[in-house]
Amino acid sequence: MRHKVLAAIFLATTAAGAQTATDPLRIWVGNPDPAGVTAWVQSHLDEATKQENTLLAVTGARTAANTLAPYDEADRALSTAARGAHLLNAAGSAKELRDAAQAESRRVSAASTELSLNRTVYDRLASIDIGGAGADTKFYLAKLLRDYRLQGVDKDEATRKQIRALRDQITNLVLQFNRNIAEGTAHIEVKGSELDGLPSDYIARHKPDANGVITLTTDEPDYRPVMEYARSTELRHRLFDAYNERCYPANRDVLLKMLTLRAQLAHLLGFTNYADYAAADKMIGSAANIRSLITELDKVAAPARAREMERLIAYAKTQDPSLTSIPEYSARYWLNQYETFTYNFDSQAVRAYFPFAQVQEGVLSTASRLFHVHFTVVPGAPTWDPSVTVLDVTDGREAGGKKLGRIYLDMHPRPGKDKWFNAGPVVLGKRGIALPEARLNGNFTGGENGDPGLMQYDDVVTFFHEFGHMMHMVLGGNQQYEGTGPLSVEWDFVEAPSQMLEEFFASRSVLDPFAHDYKTNQPMPEALFNNMIRADAFDRGIQTERQLMYAGFALHLHDRDPSQVDPDALLAASYKQYSAFTEDPANRMYATFTHLTGYASNYYTYQLSKVIALDFFTQFDPANLLDGPTALRYRKAVLEPGGSVSANTLVKNFLGRPQQYEAMRQWINKDLESSPAK
Template identity: 40%
Template sequence: MPATPDAARLITCPPEEFRRASEAALATARSGIERLKSLPAPRKVREALEIYDEATAALSDASARASVARHSHPDEAMRKASEDSEQQLEMLATEIALDRGVYDVIASLDVSGEDAPTRKWVEKLLRDFRRAGVDRDEATRTRVKELQEELVRIGQEFDRNIREDVRTVELPPSALEGLPADYVRAHAPGPDGKVRITTDYPDLVPFMTYAKDGSAREKLWRANRSRAFPKNVEVLQRLLERRHELATLLGYVNWAAYATEDKMIRSERNAGDFIEKIATASEERSRRDYQVLLQRKRQDEPGATRVEPWDQAYLDDRVKAEQYSFDSQSVRPYFEYTRVKQGVLDITSRLFGVSYRRVAGAPVWHPDVEAYDVLQGETQVGRFYLDMHPRADKYKHAAQFTLVTGKQGQRLPEAVLMCNFPKPGVEPALMQHGDVETFFHEFGHLLHHLFGGHTPWAGLSGVRTEWDFVEAPSQMLEEWARDVAALQSFARHYQTNEPLPADVIQRMKKADDFGKGLWVRQQMFYAALSLELYRRTPKGLDATAVVRELQSKYTPFPYVEGTYFHLSFGHLDGYSAIYYTYMWSLVIAKDLFTVFQDKGLLNPEPAQAYRRAVLEPGGSKDAAVLVKDFLGRDYDFRAYETWLNAG
C-alpha cells in the first residue's frame, strides 16, 4: 500500500532541510541511473524500466516541490533555496536526457511482449531522448546541456520578475464610484485621502469591470500592462535567443517547430493555420461585438470614435446589464468563496464517486493553505492543497501545480491549487462569476492529475498526455459553473440563503454569449504572439513591435504606446510557442461535453465513464484515442462551431 501523502512536510521545513531533501533526491536519481547503465545484457525489461522510472520520479517530484515553494512560499530564504534546488534538479534531468548510455539501455529493451501502456511509454521515452539530442555528437550534446541549464535560470528570472512586481495606483475616493459596497469598504482612504488599488486580481478585475471613471481605469490598466518592465525586456530576449539556438542546434528551423512537433497539432504550420481558422471564424462576430461596445460608449461620450482597451470590461458589463437584463454585481452575493468552494467539492464528489476529507493539522506552508484527502470509499486516492488567496510574492494567476506524481501501488498523487480569489475576513469574500468558472477549471486539472495518478509507471502518470490536450478536461468542467441545477446547489445569497434564481442564471448565460467574438480574437492574439515570437529569428527582434503588429491584426484595440503586456505574459516561458493550446483544447472540450448535455450534468454515469476513459489512463494512450474511447467516435469541430455561433 502507498504511504500516507506527506510531501508538503518538505515545503514546511527550514530552507536547509529543504536543500538536503533535494540533494537526497539527486543522489537517488544518480545512483538509479548508474545502476541502470550497469545492468548486464540481456536486460530484463521490467527491471530496467522500474529502475529508470523510480530514478526519474525522484527527480521529478523534488522538482515539483521546488516549483510549489518557489511560487508560493512566504519566506524569501525558502524561495531562494527552492530556486537553487530546482536549477540543480533540472540540470541532472538534462544530463540524463543527454546520456547516451541510458538511451542505449532503453533502446535495447524488447518491449514487443509488454502491455500497450508500457510500449507506448517506451516509444515516448525514445522519442524524447532523440528530441533532447542524445544521438548528437559530444560537442553538440555539451552545448545543448549548457543551453538547457541556462534556460532554467532565465525562466525562473522571467517568472520571478512577474511575481514580485505588483503595481499600485493612488486614486481619489470618487474613483470607486460604481464599485460594489464591500469593495469600497475594503479600500478605505489612507491618511492622505487617497485609495490604493493594486494589480492583484481581486483588486484589478472588479475595478476594470465596474469603475465609472474612465481615467482611473486607464491608470490601473496602464500600471498592469507595465508589470515586469523594464526588467523582463532583456530577460525575454535571452529566452527567445537561447531557445532558438537550442532548436536550430537540434535540427529544427525554430523553437516553434520544436515545441509543436510532439503535440497533437504536430507542426508550427498547423498551429498557424489553426489560429487563422479560428480568427476567421470569429471575425464577423468580433466586429459586431465591437460596434455594440462603441454604440454604448457613445451614450456617455457622444463624440467617441473608438473603444479603448480599458473601456472593454466596463462597457461589456454595461451592455449585459442594459441589453440582456443581467447585472453581474447582483450575483456576487451568491458567490461567497467558502460556499463556492463547498459547491465545487460537492458537485465533483457526487459526479466522480469520491469524497473529500479535510486534513486537520497537515503541514502547510502558509496559514491560508488547506489540505484534503480524496477517498474512494475507504481507499485513499490522493491529497490536494488549496492555496487560494493573494499575498506578497505569491504566484499571481490561477494554476494547478503537481506536488507528487502518483504510481500504482507505490505513491499517491498530490497536487496544489494556487489561485488568487478574495479572502474571507471582515468583508464577505464575494466572487465574480468568472472566478467561479476559474475555480471549476483549475479543479478539472487537479482531478485529472489525481485520477490519472495511478498508472503502472510514473512516466505515464497524471496529465502526461500531449500538452495541447491538457486544457480540455479543465475547460469542460467550467460548464458546471453555467448550469442552473449545478449552480443552485451552492450559489446561495450569503445573507438570505436564497438560491440564485433560475431566471437570473438563464439571463447570465445569454449575456455570456455577448462579447464571445472579441474574446476569441483576443485569445488568437495571445496564441499568435506566442507562436510568432518563437518562429521568427530572434536576432534584432523587437518583441514590442510584434505585439503592436499582431494586436492590430487580431483585435480592434490598437497597441497602446508605452505598455508592455508581453513582459508579464508568463505563458511565454511555460507554454512558450503553444498558447494556441487553450483554443485547440476548447474545441475538444465542447465535443466531450455533448455527452453530458445528452445524459445530464449531475448524472454520475457519464462522469464516471469519462473518468475511466479520459482521466485515469494518464499518458498511456494518445489523446485522440482517449477522446474516441469516450465519445465512440473521433472528435470534430461541430460542437465548437455551435458554441461559437450561439446567441
C-alpha cells in the same frame, strides 16, 4: 516494497539532531526543521543515484525490467523530492522552512536536468529490446527517447556543447526579459478631477500631494481600474501607453536576441524554425497545425465578434455621439459600461449565494456525483498547516469503496503562503507502490472565524476548475510507471479536463443544490442567474479573437527567419486581422508579454484546450448533466489512462473522432441576448 528501501536509506543519511521528516513520500510528516528538509531531499537524491547506477550496471541484454524500471524509479525519487520541496516553499509555515525548501528545489532541479541530459542513460534506454513489452511500456520508452532527442542528447559532443551554450544564453535572456518587466514600473501624474468614474476606495488610496498632483503607477492595482472605470479618455490613453511602453526599447532588443538564439537552437536540433521545435512534443505537432487552428477558430469567432462590436459601438455612441470606432485603450471601459448597462448585473449581489463553506460542499458533492467517487474527511491526518482539510477519495458515490487516493484542500491565504490558485500532486501515484495525493492551493475568502467568505462567481468557477485538475491526478495516477501518470500528458491537453468542468457551473441544475442565500437559504432568483450568465457570455467573440491575436503574434515571431522579424509590423498586422478595436501605434505590448518567455510560440494551448473541453462537454446530456452514463465513460476514457497514451488517443477514445470546432462555434455564438431567457 520500495517504501521500506527508501525509509532505510533515509535513516542512514539523516544528520544527527535534525528534526526529520519521517515519511519517505510526505515531507510534512514529522514537522521537519530546515536540516530535516535537507536530509529528506538528500535521501531521494541518493535513491535516484542508486537507481541510475542499477540501470548503468546492467551487462548483457537490456530489457524494460532491468533498465526502464530503474529509470522510472530514479525519476520518481527526483519528482517526489521536487514536489516536497515545492510544497514547503509555497506553503510551509515558517520562513526558515520556506527558504530551506527553496534552496532544495534548486538542488533537485539541477539533478533532474543532469539526468535528462545524460548521454549514457539515453544510450542504455535506446538499446532496450522492447519487442515483447506491453503497450504502456512501448509508449513510455518512445516518449522518453523523443524527449532526450529534443534535448539534443543523441548529438555528437561538439553539437551538444553548442546546444548547452545556446540554452544558457537563452535562459539568461529570459531572466533579463522578466526582470525588466518586474522592475519596469512607470508612473504618470494626474489631477484629482481625472479620476472621475473610479471606485471611491481607489480615489481614497490616491491622495494628491502638496501640489495637487496624483501619481499613478503601471502596476496592476493602479492600472486595471483606470482601464475599466476612468471616464477620461485622455487618462486611459496616457496610462495605456505608459503601461505598454514601460520596457521599451530594452525588451525589444532582448526579444530579438532571444528569437535569434532560439532559431539557432532549433536548427541544431534539426528543425526549420523554433515554432516547429516547440510544437514537436505537443498534441498539435507542428507550426502548420497551430496556423490552421488559428485560421479555423478565426472563422468560428469572427461573426460573433462583429455582432458584439456592433452592439458595443451602438451603445458607446449613445454616450459619446462623436465616437466612430473604439481604440484599444478604451476597450475594457466600454465593455464594462455596456455590460453594466445592459444586464444591470451586480457582481456583488451574487456573492450572497456563494458563502465559502457552502461552495466547498457543493464542489465536493458535484464531483462525487459526476466522477462516481466519495470523499471522507480524515481527522488528524498530518498536514503542513492545521487549516488544511484532508479527504480520502474512494471509488463509488457511497462510502466504503476502494481507496483511490487523497486530496488536501489548502484554501485560504496565510502569511508567507503563495498567492496563487492552482492544483498539483503532492504524492505521485504508481500502481502497487503509492496512491496519488493532490493538493488544491487556494487563496479564497472565508478563512477567518465568523466570516462567511462570500465568493464571486468567477472564484466559484475557479474552485471547480482546480478541482478538475485534482480529479485528473487522483483518477489517472495509478499507472504502471510514474512517468506515464497524468502529469506527463501533453501540455496542450492538460487544461482541457478542468476547462470542461467550468461549463457545468453555468448550469442552474448544478448550481441550485448549493447556491442559496447564506441568510435566507433561498435559491438564486431567475433574473439574477440569467444576468450573471449573460454578462459572462457577452464578449466571447471579442475575447476569443483577442486570444487568437496573441497566439498568432507569438507564433509569427517564431516561425520565420529572425533577421526578418519586425515585432511592431507583426503586432500591427495581428491587430488588423483579429481585433475590432483600433490599435495604438505606441503600443509595444510585446516588450511586456511574459508568455513570450515561458510559452514562446505556444500561446495557442489555451485555445486548443478550450476546443477540446467544449467538445467533451457536448457529450453530456444537458438535461441530466451529472447523472447520465457519460460521466463514468469520461472518467474511464479520459482521466483514468493518465499519460499512458497520447492525448490525441484520449480524445478519440472518448469522442470516437478527433476534436472538432462545432462545439466552440456554438459556445461563442450562443446569442443569449437575442434569445428568450431560459
